[in-house]
Amino acid sequence: MKPDLQRLPQPWMTEGPAAEVMRALTAEGDQARFVGGCVRDALVGRNIRDIDIATPLSPQRVTELLHKAGLKAVPTGIDHGTVTAVADKTGVEVTTLRRDVETDGRHAKVEFTDNWQADAARRDLTINALSADAAGKVHDYFGGLDDLAAGRVRFVGDPKQRIVEDYLRLLRFFRFHAFYGAGDPDASALAACRAAADAMSELSKIDGVRLIGTAKQKTSVVSFIVEGVHPQDIGILLDNYGIAVRTGHHCCQPLMNRLEIPGTVRASFGMYNTKEEVDELVNGVEKVVKMLK
Numbered sequence: 001m002k003p004d005l006q007r008l009p010q011p012w013m014t015e016g017p018a019a020e021v022m023r024a025l026t027a028e029g030d031q032a033r034f035v036g037g038c039v040r041d042a043l044v045g046r047n048i049r050d051i052d053i054a055t056p057l058s059p060q061r062v063t064e065l066l067h068k069a070g071l072k073a074v075p076t077g078i079d080h081g082t083v084t085a086v087a088d089k090t091g092v093e094v095t096t097l098r099r100d101v102e103t104d105g106r107h108a109k110v111e112f113t114d115n116w117q118a119d120a121a122r123r124d125l126t127i128n129a130l131s132a133d134a135a136g137k138v139h140d141y142f143g144g145l146d147d148l149a150a151g152r153v154r155f156v157g158d159p160k161q162r163i164v165e166d167y168l169r170l171l172r173f174f175r176f177h178a179f180y181g182a183g184d185p186d187a188s189a190l191a192a193c194r195a196a197a198d199a200m201s202e203l204s205k206i207d208g209v210r211l212i213g214t215a216k217q218k219t220s221v222v223s224f225i226v227e228g229v230h231p232q233d234i235g236i237l238l239d240n241y242g243i244a245v246r247t248g249h250h251c252c253q254p255l256m257n258r259l260e261i262p263g264t265v266r267a268s269f270g271m272y273n274t275k276e277e278v279d280e281l282v283n284g285v286e287k288v289v290k291m292l293k
Helices: 017-026 037-043 059-068 116-121 144-150 159-165 168-180 187-203 231-240 253-258 275-292
Strands: 033-035 052-055 072-077 082-087 090-096 098-103 108-112 210-212 220-227 264-272
Touching: 017 052, 017 059, 017 082, 017 090, 033 037, 037 144, 059 072, 059 082, 059 090, 072 090, 098 116, 159 168, 159 187, 168 187
Parallel strands: 052 090
Antiparallel strands: 033 052, 072 082, 082 090, 098 108, 210 220, 220 264
C-alpha cells in the first residue's frame, strides 16, 4: 500500500492518550513529534501498535510537564532518555532526541541533542526514521517516504556502518523487507548483510531464551535468538501446548538462506502482563527448542 500524507492526522494523534501526552509536552511551546513505526504504519493504512514520541526536552523537563498536566511519568529508561507517560491507563514512551557517541555491536552510549535530523540518523531504516507532529506534518530526512512508496527497505546512511553499530539490524532488515518490501532486497543492504553474516555467531551463542524485563515490571517482552529453529515452528508447537503467543515477528527465512546462515533467527513475543505468563512462555520455548534441535 502506498503512503498517503492525507491519512494524517489520524484520530489517535488528535484525541485519546497519545494526544493528551502530546498536548502536555507542547503546552508551553516546546516541540514533540510522533516517531517511527506509528508514523510509518499510519501513512500506509496499517494498524498502529505502539505509539512513540520524541522531543528535544530533557527527561526531567518531560517529567515536569507531564506532572503539570496531571499525568504520571515513569522513568523506564531514564539513562537513555526515555520516560513512559501514563494517560488513561495507557503508556506512551517519550524519548529525548539522541545521538550515538559509542557502539559495541549491540548497545549504544548516547548523548542528548536538540537536532531532529541527528536523532533520525541513528535509526536503522529510512522508513523508520519518519516523524510527524500532532497536525500530521511529516518530516522525512532520508527519503523514507519514497522508499515506502517503492516497497524499498533501505538502511539510513551506510548499511555496513548501521549493521556494525548493532548486528541485530541485520535480522531486522530481513523482517522489515518481508513486511514492507517489494521485489528483491536493496542490493547495498544485502551486500552489507552478507559481509556481516559471520558476526551473527556472536549473537546466536544464546542457545535458548533470553528474558528481557523483571518481575517488577507490569509487562515484559520475551526475546530469543535460536540457531536451527524457525519461529513459525516454535509458534505452532507452542499453540499445540496451549501456550498463547500474543504477538510474533519473524525473519523471512528464504532471504536468510541467501545469506548462507539458514536457521539462525530472532523472534520476540510480547507483551505479557504478568510474570507468570512470561515464565510460561519461556518454559514452553525452552521445551520446543529442545524438541526441534
